[in-house]
Structures are given as C-alpha cells and as structure tokens.
Amino acid sequence: MEYTVGSIAPIFLSPVIAFVINAFLGRKLPRHGDWLATLSIFISFIFSARIFGDFLFGKFATDYYIHKVFTWFDLSYGTQIFKVDMGIYIDNMSAIMLLMVSGVATLIHLFSTWYMDHDEKHGRFFVFLPLFTSAMLGLVLSDNLFSLFIFWEIMGFCSYSLIGIYNKKEKAGDASLKAFMTTRVGDVFLLLGIVAIWMVLGSVAYVDIYAAIAEGKFTGLSVLGISFATFSALCIFLGAMGKSAQFPLQVWLPDAMMGPTPGSALIHAATMVTAGVWVSLRMYPLMVLGDITWFIAVIGAITAFGAATIATVQTDIKAVLAYSTLSQLGYMILGVGVGSYNAAFMHVITHAMFKACLFLSAGSIIHSVHEQEMPKLGGLRKYLPYTHFAMMCCTLAIAGIPFFSGFVSKDRILGDALYYGFMAGQNPLLAIVPILGFAGAGLTAFYMFRMMFLTFYGENKAHHDDHGHGHHGDHGHGHEIHHEHLDARQNVPLLILSVFTLGFWFCGTLTGQGFGKVFGSKTEWFKILVEAPKVEKFVNSPREPFSKVDSKPEAHLEHAHYHHQTGYAGPNPDEHKLHSAHTIGAIASIIIAFSGVFLAFLMYIKGSVKPWASRFPGFTKVLQNKYYFDDLYIEVIIKKGLLNLNKGLSWFDMGVYDRFAVDGWATVNRWLFKASKWFDNVVVDAIGVDGTGVAVNLFNLVLRIVQSGKIQFYFVMLVMVLASYIWTLNI
Amino acid sequence: MMSLASYLIISMVLFVVGLMVMIARKNIVAILLGIELILNAAALNFVAYSRYVTSNLDGHIFSLFIIVVAAAEAAVGLAIVIRFFQIKETIHVDEATQLRN
Amino acid sequence: MFLQFLFISSAILTLACTVAVLVTKNLMHSCVFLLGTLVGMAGLYATLGADFVAVTQIMVYMGGVVILMLFAVMLTGGKDFVSRAQNLLGLPASMGNKWTYSMGIFVGVVFILTNVKLLSSIIKTTPTKTIGNDFPSTVTQLGHLLVKDHVLAFEISSVLLLGALVGAAIIARPRKQN
C-alpha cells in the first residue's frame, strides 16, 4: 500500500470539511449536523487505523517513517533561497497518536450528540468540535514546527470558543479569556524558539532539526549568553508548558471546565494538553542537547504533586478531574524530563483513554442529575450502573492499581524517576523529583477514590434534597433520577473506553513487569515501536514529494525484533541498577496506591477518620485558593506590575509624545496653513480655478454648437470630414 | 453590363440613400432602416469583389457576418426603441437626450 | 441572357425600392420597400454566384429583421394607433421635413461626388478577372471556411447573437408599473 495524498489527507481534511459544512450550513442540516461531525471523525479514525495497522503489524521496519513534502511557497530569487515546505511526517509515534486522537474524539463526538441534545449551543458546539479535532490531527501529522504552530494556534482558538461557548455566563467568558491569554504567554516563547531555529537552519522540519543535532550544527552558537540549543529548547518547552498547563502557567486548565463536559473531555484528554507533551517529545533530542531535562523533570514533579494536593479539597467533580489532569500532565512532563521517553508517551495514550472516559462519565452524571457538587451527590451507583462501572475502571487506572493501564505507564515513569533521582549520579537535589512523584501518586489514588466514594457510594443526598426544595423544578425532569439504560450514545462510549483501561493492551503483560504475557511474541509492542528519535539516521535523509513513491525500504529490519523483554531494555550500561530501581518503584507505587485508596475508604465510607479539612484548616484554605496563584497573577503581577507599567506608558504617551510631538506638530501646521491659505486664495483660486472657468466658458461657446446631441448632425459632420479627407488625397 | 462597376454603383446608390434616410428622418426606426441599407451596400461590395477580383470566398464570409451583425443590431436596436417609447411615448430621435431613464 | 435578365430585374427592384424607402412618407411603406430592396439584393447576390449568401439574406431579413421592424413600427405607433393607421403621416416631423431632406440631399451629393472620385480611380486600377458563366456551389467551401479559417469569428458571432437575444429580451421586457 502506497501512502499518497488520498490516503493521508482525509485524516485531516474530513473533519475540516465537516467544520466548513457545519459552519455555513449547520442550521439547515438536521440535528445541526452533529452526525456529520461524528461521521467525519470516524472517517479519520478509519484512515488512521489503517496507518496504525501498517506500523504495528510489521508492514514497516520499526524505524520506518513516512515523510512527504510539498512546496508551500517559493520566494527564491537567484542564489537567495527562501523556500518553505509543508508536509507530513508519520512515524510509529504519530501512528499511535493519530489512532488515539481520532478514536477518542469519535467516542467524544458520539457522546456529545447525546449530551448536547436540545442544548441551545448544540450547533455551535458541533462547529468547533471537528475543527478542534482536525487541528490536533494536523498537528500530529505536521512535519515541521511551523505548521505545528499553525495548528497549535487553531487549537488555542477552538479551546477559547469551546470553553466560552455559553457566552451568556460571565464566568465562562472569563475562563475562556484566561485560557487564551495564559496559553498565549507560552505561545510567544514557542514562536520565539521556532524563529530561532529557522534563523540558524533555514528550516524547521523535524528531520532537519534532528540532522542538525546529529551534525552538531548547534554547537558553538549562543544567544544572550546561553548556548543556542539551551535557548531554543527552553523556548519550545515554555510553549509546551503553556499548552500543557505546567507549573507556573497552570491556572487556565481548571477554569477550562466551564465549557460543556465533552468539550472538556476533548481538551483534557485527547487534544489540547497533550500537544505540549507532544512537542516536548518531538523536540526531545533538542532538550537533551540543551541540557534542560532536569528543569523539565522538576517542573513536571512540582505540577504533579501540587495539582494533586489541590485536587484533594475540591468539591466540584469536574474540578477534581481537571486537577487530576494537571497532575497527570505533570507526570508526562516528568517522564520526558527523566528520560523515560517511551513511558511518557505511553502515559499520554493511557491517560487520554481513561481521562476521556472519566470526563464523559462526569458528563453522564451531570446530565442525569443536574448537579456537579460532590457533597450533594452520593449513592448514584444504583441509578447509573454503567457509568459507575466505567468510572470505576478509569479510577482504578488513574490511581495506579495493578493490571490497569495507569499503573503500567506511571510505574515506568516513576521507576525511571527513581533511577534518575537516586542512582544516576545526578545532583542530589534532584531527589525531590521521585519524592514528589511518589507522593503525588499516593494523593492521586486518594482523591480519585474520594471522588468515587462521594459520588457513587453513601446515601443519595441529591434525591432527598430535591424532594425538599421545589426550586429545582425549572430543570424540567430534575426531580427524578432515571435509571440508566444501555444507550449507544450515552454510555457505550464510556464502556468502550473503559475496556482500554486494562494494562495489557499497552504492555502485553498483565502488570507491565513482564509477568503473564497476553499477546505472545508481540508483547512489548509499545516499547519496541516508541523510542527517542535517533538523530543520526536523519542525516541526509531525502525529501520526498507527495507524488513520489517512498524510496526508503519498507521493512529492512527483521520482524523478529518483537522478542520478549523484561523491564527496561534501553542502551543503558547501568541496566542492573535500572532494573532494581524499577522493581523498587513498582512495589512502592503499589503500596502507595493502595494506601491512598485505603485512606479514602476510611474517610469517606467508614467515616472512622475525619476528613483532614477540619484538621488542617489553614492548609485547606491555601489549597482551596489554589496556592493563591490566581491572586498572585491578578493582584501582584497584573495589578501591581503591569498596570503600573501601563500607567507609566500612558503618562509617556500623554505627557511627552502627545504634548510635544503631536501638539507641537499642530502648531507648525497652523503656520503652514496660513501660508498655504494665502497661496491658495491668490494663486490657485483666483488665477488657476477662475481662470480655468473663463477658459472653459470660451471653449464652451464653440463646442456647444458642435456638440449638439442631435445625431443627424453628427452623421453630416462624419460624412463631411470623411469627404474632405478623401478630397485631399491624391488618387 | 454585368461588371464590377455596375455592382459598385448599385452599392453606392444604396449607401447614399441609406445615408440620406438616416439624415432626413427623425424617426428612430427609420434611422435603423437607413443603417440596414448601408450595411447591405457594404455586403454587396464584399461579394462583388469576391467574384470579380479575388478568387476566394472570404468576401462571402464577410457578408455573412455583416448579415449576422445586422440582425443582432436590429434586434437590440428595436428593443431599445420599444423601451424608449415606453418611457417617452415618442420615438423622435431628438428626444433621446438622456443616458438614464 | 437569363442571368442578365435576373440582374436587370434585381437591380431595378433594388434601386426603385431603395429610392421609394427614401421618398415615402409612410414608415410602414418604407419598411415594405426595404423588403423589396433586400429581395432585390438577394437577386444580385444570386447573379454573383453567392447562392448561400443570397438565401441567408432572404432568411434573415425577410423572416426576421423586416418583421421585427414592422413590429416595432406597430408597437411605437402611439396609443391610438388603430384610429390613425397610416397617419404616421400625422407625425410629419419624425419623418423629416424640408430642412432635413435638403440636408440629406446635400450630404448625399457630397458623398456621391466623393465616391465617384474614388470609384473612377478604383475601377480603372483594379485588375478584374475574366469570368465565365459557371457558378460552382459555394456551400461546401463556405462550410469549410467557417469552421476552419474563420472559426473564431464564427464563434464570436454566435456569442454576439446570444448576447443580442438576451439583451433584447431584457431591454424590451415589460416593467411593472408602480
């Protein structure tokens, strides 16, 4: 099978087409065209599945990649080369990511058709949803940072629109603005990094960057006193921090839950936030070269732990999920930082699955009960059995319980972190990374099960409350919680997603430790397919236009590469140490996870331990105020810093620029005006204008006779002129 | 008797009469009649030259196109006349002094 | 002999009708005389061996242009047209007066003098072929010329005709009275 435009473009284009149709014709279509959006994403999914199948089942060698380009614009003139290519770059990682994004997005679309039914923003929602998905798919397909940036910004816009879709609510508008502005901070740095790389290389394609790293083109350059590689890597990572909501720029993500829940699911799980991790993974060789991995690891660890602590006190079910997303993103970034490339990417995938499922489940609850404050919920297990099942699977996964996917990926990250912090001979201060990581893992188990227990167990407070308060009647059917039935649009997507919370889909063994193989020889497909880019192979790699058949051999590595491996099989000489680190990490994380679950059980089911909110009121208040980050940004940075700066600038503008430049120029002009007025009156008007008028009048006297408007007169003149001309000829 | 000159003279008479019709009449339809005469005079010249001077049929082609153009001109011209009459209730050519309705 | 008979009769028809177009005061009669002129022209074309042009002349003018002219005369005759049927004479100014006729005659004389000056030299200098009485059919050759050498003009004239058709229909269509 050849990969042509026709076999790759539909992945990106079919949602775009759905977007265009829905944007212009959505009102006229039945159900505002939501079926069209869903269908378009499903088409993307089918095409992605084909690519994934080719990569997974040994059609290609494991280091095969498809890179095709076309000239976007060519401004070359003579020897000045200025040619910008666009193209696609698909390797194993892209194939997996495409499948995940399109698959999860399909299910989210399907769920949205139920969730947004009869909603006033139904049509608008299904305009932006396919655009959002297509932007993410395009981002994954991009072969260079520039087109990545374009899709990155489209996603920013879409998230803005989706978060603020209920534009009548002031909070929604604020949240959308916050998300947009906060990510903008990161985007500026990302653009700076891209431009820096362009300045040096004249190209921002991944393969060119890899080749440049391999050839050492970045060495010896420096910007602002720091090495060029560090500078560009830092800039790109700051962009990723903005998009993936890492530590200082995390404030937008919890507010992003103001949008409809399926939109949040898309933002938190499959698309937007993973884009930051994606670009970090793609640029991993640059990060290594720039030697900022320790910074990445620290940022990730802080985010992972800090977000987890805040999540423990949240009462809104979606807020808990939002902070858990932050925390898990922290783990991904941490994984990138500690060199656990494979596991970090695996965590992207597994997290996308269970977080999408969690958000959809939350949506199912909210839509059924019309309540999202956890203290007012409870005992929903009887009413929403399918949602409960799905949500429980996902909670087990995110909490890191063995046999579930979250355990596999998180445990590998933590194992690598343990090795990185204690055994790799790094700076001893970096031991904080594994410590914060493990602490966060425990907190994750705790707050997730807290959410589960408060929502599904205990007695049903919402039910009783509604009998007491009549004012909830405006919900229409808000009084009675209907028993959930199996519905293709409501809970089947959840159940499908919950199937993939099992660990063996990703590691081939039950726990990820090599015991209990499930898939035979292809057990560790993920580990085999995904590895950090080997930059050396990209040197002098040919550019292939879309029209050409790939010249690279498709399967030049033997298929027997899929052999059984235990533990980490990287080229690390300290394999023994690493192995032991992983063993310790696995045991530790199992213990920590179960203890977290147990603590939650004691607090919220048995009630034998009082919730710590009452015991540490001060700390709880800090947590409830999200470590005062919002206040810091608004009170300190914006009000004290930026506002004063703006005031100063305004003073300069009014006092200096306006007074001297503008008003002074006006005075000069006034003098000029007097002079020119005299000139105008005397020279132009009297001589020029009136003189012209007199001249025209004179000519008019003559022309009026000739130009009579009587057509027969013209005939006569015509013949006369012709005759006189002919009579003057000498023939 | 049948020679190029006789055809040219007939064509000249047609042309002159057409010209005189155009000049003497104040009725737009009559002026269009004059134009038809003039066009026919030209077409006759082409065909006569085609027979007596050149040996190819390009003159025929040209007169065919003249006929085509005359037909189109008559159709559009008369449509304008009728429209003009609807507005002005007259087809006196000197009344047609405005470029807009 | 037959040919000359045809030529003389056609020429007389043409010239007589042409002059009648000029001198008659009735526009309707003018149109009918124009018809006579055009039929005579067709005869002249026939004497020149231009059979296709002759028939086209009859087809286009008799079947189309003259009837259009007659329609136009009828439609613009005035509201009370029927009661003063031939009093297009009643509109003497529009059919010309002494002043315009004298102007026309003056111009005509000037033009004829000019033309005679031209023709006298042209007829002397133009080399004419000696031609027999054979009249090969021109239809096939004209067809080939139209679709080979002159195909562009042919296509453009078809566009012109379409434009004239649409344009005439749009210009003359009745407007809503308001």
Added chain:
Amino acid sequence: MNQTVVSYLAQYEFFDFLVAIFKNNQSLLSFLIYLIFALLIVGMCATIGGLGTYAERKISADIQARIGPNRVGPYGLLQFLADGVKMIIKEDIMPATADKMLFYLAPLLCLTGVFATLAVLPFAGGFIMTDLNVGIFYLVAISSLVGVGVFLGGYASNSKWSMLGGMRGASQIISYEIPVTISILAITLLAGGMGFGTIVSNQGGLPHQWFMFHNPFAFLATFVYFVGALAETNRAPFDLPEAESELVSGYHTEYTGMRFGFFALAEYIEVFVVCGVATALFLGGYNIPGLDIDILPLQAIQFTIFMTKTLLLYYVVIWIRWTFPRLRVDQLMSICWKYLTPIAIFNLVGCAIWMVAFNGKSIAELVFGSH
C-alpha cells in the same frame, strides 16, 4: 451549377430535336421549358389547393358523421370550382381607412411566398424545377414571405381583429420557424447536403431507409417538424391568427372575393408544400422501394409515390384540425420556446453525435448489418 429540369431533359435525345427546332437558341428553349413546367406545377398545385378545400369539407363531414358537399359534380367533386367562380365574381371591397397599397400587396406576398417554394419541391427524379444546392434552406427562407404577407394583411385592413390576427400570425410564424429549421438542419446533417436531390437520393424506398427511422433523434425531429409546420401554416390546433371565435376571421377579416381566395389558396397550397417537404425529408421522398434509378417512364411511379405520401400527410393535417381543440396564445408560445426548440436542439446535437459515433450508419444498418 444546379441540376434543373432542363439539364435533366438535355440528357435525352429528343432534346436535340427540340434544340434543332428552335434553331439552336438554347436560352429560349430553356425559358420555354421552364415556363411550361412552372405553369404545370402551379396549375397542379392550385388544383390541389382547391381540392384541398373540398377534401377539408368532405373529411370534416366524415368525422362529424355528415355527408358534406355532394351536389356539384360527382360526389360534389367540382365544388371547389363553383367556390372559385363565386369568389371571382364577388365584389372586391376595400375598407375606406385601409392602407391601399399594402392591402393589395399582402395576399400577393402570401401567394408569391408559397408558389416560390414550389420551385424546389421534388415531385420525382428530374421532375423538379431546379434542384438548388441550397434547396431546403431556400424553401424555408422564401416561405417566411408568407409571414410578412399575413402581417401586412392584418395591418393594412385597419381593423382590430385583423391587426391582432396579423400580429399573432407573424409572431407565430417567426417563432415556429426556429424549431422547424433546426429539425431540418438535423436531416441536413444526415443527408450531407441541402439540395432536395441529395436529401432524397440519400434515402431509400423502404421505410427502414427513410431518414425518419435513421436514428431516434431523427424520429423525434420528424414530429417536431410536423408540429412546427402545422403552426407555421396556421393550421389547427395552431390557428390562432384566424381564430373564428376570438378574432372573427383574423387577418383576412376585411378581405373579400378573390383576395380572400388568394389567402385561402396560399394556405392550402402551403399545407401541401409542407407535407411534401416532410415526405422528401423524412419519408423517403419519391424513392421507389427496391429501385434507385430514375429513367423516364419510371417517374410516373415516383410521382405517384410522392403524391401518395404527401396526400396521406395532408389527410393527417385535416384530421388533426377536426380533432384537436385550439391552444391559447401563451400555450402556443410556451410549446414553441420551452418544448419544441430545446427538443429540436437536442435532436440536432444528437444527430451530430450519432453521425460521428456510428459513422453515419442508420439503426437498420447497425442492426441488420450493412448491405
């Protein structure tokens, strides 16, 4: 230049005798032959036109279960002569406000237009006044003189009914000329020429060799032509210009005596001509089934075949007149412009494509193989 009756006769030996009699003055001889021939055809067609009125009355009587004219001559066959005599001796009334010149001219124009078409009508091989190489084109062109005649007749009478009838007639005739001409063009494509000799000789005597059955498009064109021709001759159901119930008698309301007779004669002869053209174009013309030679004695058979087909069509025309109700004006125009013209254009394009695609073979040749 063209095949004419003279050039046809010149291939026989007795022509030399005639030339000898006229002392080698060939022109005079030709002129005489033309004159005799023209008188023959005109006389014949005038008789046919006259008999047409008789046939019309007889057939209508038959359709309406009456007897019809039966007093003058056997079966009332000489009725038309009696009518003609009546018309000639009637007073020739001229309305006081009529435009005299045009009033005289109009019936003559009609008659001229119709009789001029007879010059190219192929009665039999060689028995055709002149086989112009633009024959059918000439016929279509010259017959539009009838439209002018109708229009001028309506105008010159200076009467409301006449005026309306004349305008209706003229607009109808020039409108229906378009589908008719385009249908004829389709047949011209099949025949490869516009002369009637070419057209007829490209068909055969048997029905599968007729152009009507040459291809489906030509089959459609036959009907388009026939409907359009009915309208062009102002026959029912398209007889709006002379609709009795609306316009008294249309453009010839004010005409009496022989001038009315001219109009009537022109109409009947035109119907005959139109049927003859349909025969020549679509129904194989004068071809004898199985034979394709035109030596002298056989032309009697050819003539018979041609007249049989034509008069059968004539019968159909009369039949239609007494069967169908009249159309409204808007229906008439919408039939022409919205149905017949597009169909005719479709036929033309279809025929052109057929000629290219099947190399000019007819359906019968394609089905039964080339013979």
